Amino acid sequence: MSSIQKQASGFFKEFQAFISKGNVIDLAVAVIVGAAFNNIVSSFVKDIINPILGVLIGKPDFSNLFWVMKMPADYAGPYTYEALTKAGATVLGYGTFLTAVINFLLLALVIFSMLKLLSNMRKKLEAQLKVEEEATPPPPTPENVLLLREILAEMKKQNQTESSGK
Numbered sequence: 561m562s563s564i565q566k567q568a569s570g571f572f573k574e575f576q577a578f579i580s581k582g583n584v585i586d587l588a589v590a591v592i593v594g595a596a597f598n599n600i601v602s603s604f605v606k607d608i609i610n611p612i613l614g615v616l617i618g619k620p621d622f623s624n625l626f627w628v629m630k631m632p633a634d635y636a637g638p639y640t641y642e643a644l645t646k647a648g649a650t651v652l653g654y655g656t657f658l659t660a661v662i663n664f665l666l667l668a669l670v671i672f673s674m675l676k677l678l679s680n681m682r683k684k685l686e687a688q689l690k691v692e693e694e695a696t697p698p699p700p701t702p703e704n705v706l707l708l709r710e711i712l713a714e715m716k717k718q719n720q721t722e723s724s725g726k
Contacts, residue, residue: 601667609662625655 578584610622626641630650637643644651 597670598663598667601663601670605659605663605666609666610659622655622659623653625658626651626653628652 613622624641626644628644628649628651631644632648635644635647635649637647641651641653641655645653
């Protein structure tokens with residue numbers, strides 16, 4: 561077996577051990593849920609936040625906020641971000657960036673709120689469990705254990721009297 565084959569075999573063994581760990585499956589689920597959640601936040605920004613901000617500042621669509629740095633020669637097409645970029649213009653599209661920033665801030669706010677809620681719930685649950693634990697008296701000691709303790713005490717007494725009498 562060549563050294564390349566040994567390295568490949570070792571690599572695949574490590575990869576198999578990595579894949580078989582539970583954390584990888586949890587991570588895959590988190591990525592899938594995160595992607596779906598990103599779609600929800602993107603729709604929220606595009607369909608709810610942008611129109612509200614559009615009414616307030618006069619532009620309902622941030623994707624068409626741009627600054628043309630260099631116009632292509634003899635361009636006569638529409639003056640939109642998409643058309644200008646296809647025509648080869650150098651365009652600074654700050655509206656798309658602004659939308660991405662709003663998406664990020666909303667996503668961060670929602671994640672922060674969820675983590676805060678989960679943290680508060682965990683603290684309440686831990687406090688409740690602690691109260692229940694303190695309120696629950698320990699179970700009574702079984703009679704056979706009490707009897708064994710008495711026997712042990714008597715044996716210790718006998719050993720002490722025998723060793724002091726010698």
